[in-house]
Amino acid sequence: MPAQLSVNLNAVAMLRNRRDLPWPSVTGLGRIALQNGAHGLTVHPRPDQRHIRFSDLPGIRALIDDEFPHAEFNIEGYPTDEFLELVEANEPEQVTLVPDDPSQATSDHGWDFQGKGNFLRAVVQRLKKNGARVSLFCDPDASRASLEAAGATGADRVEFYTGPYGGTHDDPARAAEELEKLATAGRIAAELGLGVNAGHDLTVENLPGLARAIPGLLEVSIGHGLIADAIEHGMAETVRRFVKACA
Numbered sequence: 001m002p003a004q005l006s007v008n009l010n011a012v013a014m015l016r017n018r019r020d021l022p023w024p025s026v027t028g029l030g031r032i033a034l035q036n037g038a039h040g041l042t043v044h045p046r047p048d049q050r051h052i053r054f055s056d057l058p059g060i061r062a063l064i065d066d067e068f069p070h071a072e073f074n075i076e077g078y079p080t081d082e083f084l085e086l087v088e089a090n091e092p093e094q095v096t097l098v099p100d101d102p103s104q105a106t107s108d109h110g111w112d113f114q115g116k117g118n119f120l121r122a123v124v125q126r127l128k129k130n131g132a133r134v135s136l137f138c139d140p141d142a143s144r145a146s147l148e149a150a151g152a153t154g155a156d157r158v159e160f161y162t163g164p165y166g167g168t169h170d171d172p173a174r175a176a177e178e179l180e181k182l183a184t185a186g187r188i189a190a191e192l193g194l195g196v197n198a199g200h201d202l203t204v205e206n207l208p209g210l211a212r213a214i215p216g217l218l219e220v221s222i223g224h225g226l227i228a229d230a231i232e233h234g235m236a237e238t239v240r241r242f243v244k245a246c247a
């Protein structure tokens with residue numbers, strides 16, 4: 001089975017937030033993603049709401065419930081009380097817990113599963129009681145001991161952080177090294193019965209290599225590279241429409 005695509009809408013929200021106007025529309029772009037084969041929508045709300053706003057979440061929930069009942073809503077973030085309450089109010093099919101500090105520009109590492117095991121176990125239990133699948137953000141070179149600790153939290157899946165792989169776009173030798181790490185960790189996760197997701201800096205160019213390295217890959221969540229392509233591939237038609245409107 002090919003990996004399912006969850007489109008991360010954070011970059012759409014970030015563009016929208018440049019003005020006090022409702023476009024680009026987070027739900028509108030989410031609808032286009034789901035109409036065209038995406039399996040789900042991802043958001044990563046941060047405490048300062050610099051990308052997705054907490055108030056965006058009910059609209060995405062309603063879009064899925066009303067128009068795409070087989071699609072999944074994936075909410076990612078650091079499990080503060082505020083985050084957990086937001087999740088519980090919006091009932092996502094999947095929650096991905098990420099060890100982000102609010103000052104981080106973006107996500108850049110996975111959990112210390114051994115150090116944070118007790119904390120994560122309690123959060124995973126709380127989320128699963130509410131019916132969500134739980135995935136834990138995980139370093140791409142996680143050891144067997146670390147993945148065992150991830151499994152011991154009760155989580156269903158891990159999401160491998162693919163930023164280091166994405167960063168090798170101009171260096172095939174380093175890309176092969178990063179893929180080898182992901183392949184090894186992916187094999188161990190599968191042996192331990194953990195489902196495997198992946199995300200961060202994935203692109204049309206680097207996805208096929210990742211899919212070959214992790215044959216059982218269940219889901220990829222992609223935002224930055226996908227929205228960059230959407231702008232590039234939509235530019236010609238958009239300029240034509242604006243030139244016509246000038247006439």
Ligand SMILES: CC(=O)[C@@H](O)[C@H](O)COP(=O)(O)O
Nearest residue numbers: 010044051076098106107200
């Ligand atoms: C967990 C992860 O890698 C993504 O959620 C990433 O953090 C995207 O969010 P931003 O695009 O807001 O950085």
Ligand SMILES: NCC(=O)COP(=O)(O)O
Nearest residue numbers: 199200201221222223224
């Ligand atoms: N979980 C990773 C994600 O949602 C998207 O990350 P990126 O494609 O914006 O780097």
